[in-house]
Amino acid sequence: MLSKSKFKVILLFAIALNIFSISAQPQNRTITGIVLDNKKQPVPGAEIVLLNATDSSYVYKTNTDHEGKFSLGAKQGNYVVSVVMPGFQKQLLRIDVSTDSLLLLEPFILQENILHLKEVRVVGTKKGIEFEAGKTIINPNTSIVMAQGTVFEALKNVPGLIVNDDGTIILNGEQGVNVQINGKETYFSGIALANILKSTAVASVEKIEILTSPSAQYDASGKAGIINIRLKKISVQDLTFSSALNYQKGKDARSDIWTRGTMRKNKMGFSADFFHFQGDKAKKGILFRAYEFANKETTFTKTTIQNVSTRNKDNTKNLKIAADFELSKSISLEANFAGNFFHRNTPGNSIALFSSYNSIKDSVLNTTTQGDLQQKTLNGGIRADYKDEKKCEANISADYLSFDHNENTQLYSSHFNPSFIQARTDSVSGNLKGDIRMLSLQSNFSIPLSEKTQFQTGTKLSSTNIHNQAVYRDSGGSYDAIFNSSNQYEYSEIINAGYIQLSGKMNRWNFQTGLRAENTQIDAATIDIKKIEKDSSYQIVYTKLFPNASILYAINDDKNVSIRYNRRISRPNYRNLSPFDYIVDQVTIIRGNPKLQAELTHNIELAYVFRKTYRSTIFYTFSNNAIATGFKDFEKGGLLITTENNASNLRFGLKLDAGELINLKWWQMSAGISIFYTENKWIDFDQTKKNTQITPLANCSNQFIFGKGWTAQLTGYYNGKMAFGQLSIPDIWSVSGGIRKKLLDEKLNVQLYFNDIFRSIREKAAFESRSVKGFSNIRNDETAVGISVNYNFKKGKSKEKEKQDRTPEESKRINF
Template sequence: MTRAILLLFLSTHILLAQTAKISGNVANTSQQPLDGAVISLLKSKDSTFVKAAITESNGNFEFLNVKEGSYLISISHLTYQKYLSKAFEVGQSDLALPSIQLREGEKMLAEVKVTGKKPFVETKIDRTVINVDALISNAGTNALDVLEKSPGLAIDPNGGIRLKGKTGVVVFIDDKPTYLSAEDLSNYLKSLAAGSVETIEIMPNPPAKYDAAGNAGVINIRLKKNTVKGFNGGLSLSYGQGTYRRSNNSFNFNYRINKFNFFSNLSVNQNNSYQDLTIWRRYFQPNTTIFSSAFTQNSYIQRNIGGNNAKVGFDYYASKKATFGVVLTGFINPSHVDVTNKAKVFNASNEVTSLVEAISPTDKTLKNGSINLNYAYKLDSTGKELSTNVDYIHYQATTAQSLTNSLFDAQNKFVSQSVLVSSLPTNIDIGTAKIDYVHPLASGGKFETGVKTSFISTGNVADFSDQVDGKLFPNYEFTNSFNYNENINAGYLNYAKELNRLTIQAGLRFENTNIRGHQLGNKQTKDSSFTRNYNNLFPTLYMQYRLDSAAVHLLGFSFGRRIERPNYQDMNPFSYPLDRFTYYGGNPFLQPTFSYNFELSHTFKQRITTTLQYSIAKNVISETNEQRGTIYYSRPGNFGQRISYGISVNGSFQLAKWWSLNLYTEYISNGFKATLYGQKLDDSRFYWAVVPTNQFQLKDGWAAELAGSYQTTFLLGQLLIYPIGNVRAGVSKRIMKNKGTLKLNVSDVFYTNQIKGDIRNIANAEANWFSYLDTRVATLTFSYRFNKGKTLNLRQTGGSDSEKSRVKA
């Protein structure tokens, strides 16, 4: 296979050698480089569009793979007059154009207010980019709220993320994975202010440079990092009121002086909310439909989640070729959760036999600290670059919890009480190192390669005690200690080439995985351990073809093989109680999920993208549910197979000068096949979802937004989720000479974003639930930005590409 890949790369390179590169530089009349100018390459004969480019921060631009002929270029910039060059000839040799100077425009300010606004959604060959500040309703919210509004993404009440109907999404922050379980990731994203987020990159099939983790794809959240000289940045302050209050505040700044560039991103947040959850369970005599008993439970859960996040770092530009950087990140996120459960137990005559009340307060503090050292060296002026990243990440979680169960008879007379006290410390250490090399080819293609290694060590202690008459006695049924070690070694090759109207990007990644888990046991339970070792190849392929020279119609294709490894703590075999009737446990027999993902797309005028998708996954990791007597067990398990296919459309429409609409919709089938605890599951179902976002640009700095979402019944393994939808609205006003903005928005205006569903394929039982959430929130936000100076290139740092998303602290 290696020979075949190299032969493909070499033959393509030779075939396309008869082209040239055009390069140039754009500045203003003060000789300052202009960033973001749009350069259009046109045929001189009839001004037919050939291709476009955008200037870098240093004003440079280039066109690759240009055929021989006569051309001219057109340049446009928001605050400068349009430029049209004279005709020039391109031969077989590369052409460097003379420096171009643009004159300032006289009446451009009014245009900047409209055309200078970034679109909500941008589509690229291997990802979709969401510009967070484009939506008024994102102001004063948190990163999880932003994800929920993004096309193709859905969030369940436990914080699980679905991308186009599929679970198994890996979340990165600035190209570095979060290493957190669904619940802890949800709490972290709630602690991260939306004002700290620049963009969200959605990649169903990430390039080979990214770790192969995430069978549904990767979401990369890029935090704001100012890129101009001097002292500059932004401030965002907010207050939100639902049933409970919340506040998300952020501050980011950048200071560039001489060869040093200092940057920081800080946020302080408090998010208080509730969940009112009711569960019904009905039991039947074995292998019959004869009713035997029932159980109903109402849980009122009040959550108080704090967040204190910091990212600081600097880049040192040692020379024009060498840059060294250090990035420090960390957070301290305290939380307090009060759970009050009230349950009724019924007999076969549907009469109440007992009442149970459970009170469970939990105090948890999750801490994180990490350091990244990065170095980049430009080998020559053609773009050859060698970069290295070394990361060390430490997580520490301390959890103190108690569970008080009180039992009453049918007449509500006290019968008995039990108190279970627990301390659950967790420590996770992660080290990663990687080297990447970029090599532009003379024909205009680009070759990339790199290697990476990562080491993960986790220690989890569950110390449970029964409290009797104020004294504590060890509970060995639940007490345990679990250690986990993992090493992943990887290497990749990636090749990209633009062939006239066809753009190709192909990659291959190899990963070697080594795992060891050790459950230490206790006086009642023996030690146990397991090991896993496996090697895998992960190919990726992207193709984009322009059907016409003006790129009115674009065809795209992507393919990728992905893996989802189990969360570290999910392989701990012990169980622990959530309440008297519900236990949660791990599964040491979990296998990784492997998936094959295909997408075929058509884009019209860069405004409407229609995508056909197909995905097949084996050993899908998902929550499973089992009933044993009166105890309900929830644990991760492997579903035999999931097949997902369907169509999605994302369109941007300018309905009027003042009214724009972004409309996303998908119609997708999810099918599951598995045998769970003796019960066969073989079911598939289509669902439909639609997400319209209306934006209104009004006079005198006013703007408004009206948006929402709706999803029909959705199948997710054993869960059947009923239709759900919401409407949100917002208004904004620019103030302080357009440097400040006031925004007011209301989420879930009609309080319809409440989830309910059924739990199916449980032996001799059936269950369903309904959940009220604190989703209707009014938020007032003030934001202020200050900047001046010359734009600098953004640098991507971080070498830990998938490990963070799997921590379950």
């Protein structure tokens, strides 16, 4: 439980947050409106500029949301509202803001520009970030710091996100994030997920959606929420071509190239993307461990200090092909295929110094490692959509994925006595192979029950088959020396899911309620690699229900308050289920756990949103039977890392976001602050242990507009100390910046950027169990300067409308 002092700190911070929220909101009269095209359809992303009527000086700027709506604040006086959208004729409206607190404008009806897109200069800009209850929308290409190369680098600069090179993603202090691309499952976690994100160019991204409270139509996995990466659609008749080059230099160099071509002729569209990344990234640091052992006479301590250094040499190629065809006004078809080929070479070295309880040097171990990893991913899918004039919608889709993993590791060790005289040498070779095959079938149906009520339902079947094998040999080539680390694992999983959902509107009230059911069937077996027969097997069948509900009250067109609840699940990733060992070095082993069970989480959010620009959120989450990393000793000097279900996790806190803290003609600032309390409990040798922490987070982004196509950006963040089970992560901060120049009527963007200017980013962690405690302090090659060049060529006219993705699906748990 919280102490009185901690409770007072949180209460005072909550009061400060609300005072800040109120002061951040412009105390002006409100001007609202909507922008439509000549077919009375909403026009999202249109630039709305408020000018002083007397001298045309700049007052305020915003953009329309996805419903074409906008809201402005202004003092009493005379103004001109300017509406600009590429492909449409500009509109001006003179208005008189009186003493009324709310001024509702007549709809702006935009007329299409008769010129082709290649003759239209794009002058509208999107908002960098928008807020809704339970949802954040980010347009990464409006940010210099985010628009550098890959989606992986962009996510590192998203407020509230922590993204590590091993694929770990933390959202608002919580692990367990479901990553999607275009509403479809990516299937990946860990290094495989990092590779997919590193092989997707940020220039191909339309927007990034972060959902902390998804509805029942989304898969229930991911306790922290969903990150959905929306790629750009084929929106222009005839031909388009885009290309981006990126070069980055820290201690090592990294570069990538992306190119995309699209072609649309009448009702058929085609696109092809190619991406290639190549580069090195070094890592150096210290690992410290202290082990306590007891005998009949006394308790003594042994310590291990490791100096480690590795370098990842990566080479990735990625190809994507997609096509769509409109059979009629109601029916459309889509098909896609992607292939990803990843190769990593990892040379490394570590020197381990072993000392006894009185700090007397015991022995020294020098280990040289050589790793070679290859991953191949092939995936594709087809989809059919139906939508009629009565707003009935239906879709059906099928997706397939093939994943192959082959990893070879060589460890060469030299053992020295306290006098640094070599005592012996040995070596270990390992081969880890894995192949995964997945198939999913999904259908969704939506029908209006009335003008203000919608009913949705859907089903999904997914099948996963895994074959994993780990074989280690010692210097003599025998299985027996380290037979416990050699194993073969077969795993089969079928998930049957279905959901119903009802949403509607009554006056100023909006509601949504739904229920999702998921039946999981698991069949797994461990194979004796000597006898080629089953050593052990197990079957698990369970069904879980995932309710969710949300109620929103619109105070007016600018303000709303809402409360949301959902129940979600975090299934263990497949690598953690494999029961064999991954030998990092001779004093560090990671061991899988086939007995891992799914973790269930309850989430509650209370939010207040103002103009989709300011948001205050109070949140609460609780997980029982939580999946957590455990640390144990082995052989009185080594560290065994496992994953177990013996923990619970509680987290609650407050969060404030301001998308336009400052909105001047030359300077725009967005910022966010939050604070939350985390309590982790676990069982350690029949004793209940606790790890609690109060964590503050803060971020700030400044954009400077100089004119003539020049802009600059300076961003920074601070993440306080965090607690994850037995792990404690020290605070971390960073500052990055860049400058951009737009050329050739904004078809060409050139930007120079600087990452982690003050070299402050380090991977630090501390842990403690009954028999062992330790910490790590690793420096990655994050500090770098880079240059990025992006060119876009368009020939043709915009489509009348863009087909939307309506299939929400989950990401899975491949972790290699």
